Amino acid sequence: MLQIDFNKLADLFQYHANAPMLFNSGLFLWLFLGFSCLYVILRPHHRAKVIFVTLFSLYFYYKSSGWYFLLLVLATVVDYVLGWFIYDAEQRFYKRVWMIINLVLNLGLLAYFKYTNFFYEAWTQWTHEPFNPLPIFLPVGVSFYTFQSLSYTIDIYRGEIKPVKSILDYAFFVSFFPQLVAGPIVRAKDFIPQLYRPVVVTPEQFGRAIFLIGSGMFKKVIISDYISINFVDRIFDNPTLYSGLENLFGVYGYALQIYCDFSGYSDMAIGIALLLGFQYPINFDSPYQSRNVTEFWRRWHISLSSWLRDYLYISLGGNRKGTFRTYFNLFMTMVLGGLWHGAAWRFILWGMLHGGALVVHRFFRSYFSVGNFPLPRLLAQVLTFHFVCFCWIFFRADSMEIAREVLTQIATQFKPEIFTEFVLGYQNVLLVMVLGYFLHFIPRSVELQAEGLVTRLPLVGKLAWLLGVIILMTQVQSAEVQPFIYFQF
Structure with missing residues (x-):
């Protein structure tokens, strides 16, 4: 008779730091098979579908980062509420205040987990003190869902979208498991309208x-x-x-x-x-x-490069404030993009190299007319x-x-x-x-x-x-x- 060890079975479904759940793991393939069977049944019913997929997505993230999935829940609630505050504010001043609060909370959270030890190490090197890294765990995908959530509130601030009415729909957007932990970085204005359409897979x-x-x-x-x-x-x-x-x-x-x-x-x-x-x-x-490098960044990690262009480069002034400022904005966008990838000087150097190459290419493209010296x-x-x-x-x-x-x-x-x-x-x-x-x-x-x-x-x-x-x-x-x-x- 088949004997089932329920302790081992329960352990299989718990978080293990050395074995996060991945798309190419056997556990995910079996879980997704069961998930798909229920999804087919629930997909005609909007609310049931949203709740089911959101709960599965949160479990998927739990299997990747343990109890830090609660951080994702907290970030979802905060950004949903602040999105409405930004939208409802009648005066531009108050919209800006709520937007700044949103940026401080999101980027502050990201900075704490990714850059605390980086700046702490730099401080100890400057003061010649011993460096003992703080035990800070970096939740998987925190950079991706932070940028994805920021695109939602920034688009509300710019008047490009309206906030979603249901927090469950917003939670579905933020936590949707296919892109949750490593992208692509999906924007609310592209994703949320699909949520309200009938699910059709041709x-x-x-x-x-x-x-x-x-x-x-x-x-x-x-x-x-x-x-x-x-x-x-x-x-x-x-x-x-x-x-x-x-x-x-x-x-x-x-x-x-x-x-x-x-x-x-x-x-x-x-x-x-x-x-x-x-x-x-x-x-x-x-x-x-x-x-050329410009074309490379149109082809590589398109969702990130376009996010940096639309929300960082353009926010810095883009190409609207003169040639020198355009070059500076290009360079700083890539430096900050390098820092986004990791808290180390080598990532900053990587960003500086790409930023410098983008500036050089833009200079020659504008200095020499198109078609010269190809x-x-x-x-x-x-x-x-x-x-x-x-x-x-x-x-x-x-x-x-x-x-x-x-x-x-x-x-x-x-x-x-x-x-x-x-x-x-x-x-x-x-x-x-x-x-x-x-x-x-x-x-x-x-x-x-x-x-x-x-x-x-x-x-x-x-x-x-x-x-x-x-x-x-x-x-x-x-x-x-x-x-x-x-x-x-």
């Missing part, structure tokens, strides 16, 4: 969702995790143990790893949302095909890709010292004579990298054809495609499910 939308979920899992587990565990992590753990050639390919590997990791999560999030009847725009558009497309792509890779070194390295070691090894210990030995020693990793970059650089039309092929398959064919990806995942993934890189931001 066969084409279902097919596209299955394609996105499968391709997202493929990018995350089969490409990103494999080259991370078997190559990239080893290089960045101790660069001096490896030649400059290995360090260089470690940088190329990380560029592919972070793209496949983050775009893979976005694909899964967009696909899962589409299965539930909600449509998101794409978050990545083959960014390494860019011919670079060949391939050369422009190669230069832009290598600049982005150079910046990734500071993003990935655990310290500035590690970044310096990587650059030193590449510059002084390149050793091209070991190329054949290098290829033979890392042939599996290099094959995966070649596959990853090949898939990235194929024309968009080919990608759309592949998506259309899966979409046109019968239901059995779609499920076979997804099952095939899952089986392949189980063959190549490590013993432990690897968290997504952007969980730490």
Whole structure:
């Protein structure tokens, strides 16, 4: 007779700091299957659907950050109330006061969890005192849902939207689990109107969702995790143990790893949302095909770059206050974007490098008329890709010292004579990298054809495609499910 250990079963559904629930984990697949069955029943009933999905989303966040899901609940209540205060204020002065309070609360909360130890360490270095980090836990996804919530209150302040009538509908928007912990950053004016429409998932939308979920899992587990565990992590753990050639390919590997990791999560999030009847725009558009840094930021993490443009760059003055101020606003937007990614000087430097590159590109684009001194497309792509890779070194390295070691090894210990030995020693990793970059650089039309092929398959064919990806995942993934890189931001 089958014996069920209810203690182990209960433990499975509790939060474990070393095992947060991920889209590519077995537990989520089973939970989502059960969730979907109930969702199909409840989706015609608006209020029941909203309550059910919100409760599931809060449980999903509990499995990612433990009792810090209460922080999400608190932030939801505060921003919902302040949204109405901003809207109801008749005088501009009071609207501004409530908006400032909202900014202080949201950004203050974010600053406490992400930057307290950063500023504390800087203070101890200045005063020459010992640094003992404070035991502050960074809740997963706090940066994402803070920015998402801020877009709601800022749009109310600007008069672009009206506040939602029900706090449950607002809670649904803030906590919706597909994008909750790592984006895309969804705006209320794009998402909330969909909440009141009948939930309809056409066969084409279902097919596209299955394609996105499968391709997202493929990018995350089969490409990103494999080259991370078997190559990239080893290089960045101790660069001096490896030649400059290995360090260089470690940088190329990380560029592919972070793209496949983050775009893979976005694909899964967009696909899962589409299965539930909600449509998101794409978050990545083959960014390494860019011919300049400006184009790169139109293709990379589109929801964040557009958020920074609309709510930070424009709020700083955008391009409305003269050339110098435009350059300053561009630069500061990217510096603050770097700081958003992490509380470390290397992230600030990463933002400064991208900000400086955006300023330089804008200068030459305005100084030379369009069409003058154009670079060949391939050369422009190669230069832009290598600049982005150079910046990734500071993003990935655990310290500035590690970044310096990587650059030193590449510059002084390149050793091209070991190329054949290098290829033979890392042939599996290099094959995966070649596959990853090949898939990235194929024309968009080919990608759309592949998506259309899966979409046109019968239901059995779609499920076979997804099952095939899952089986392949189980063959190549490590013993432990690897968290997504952007969980730490």
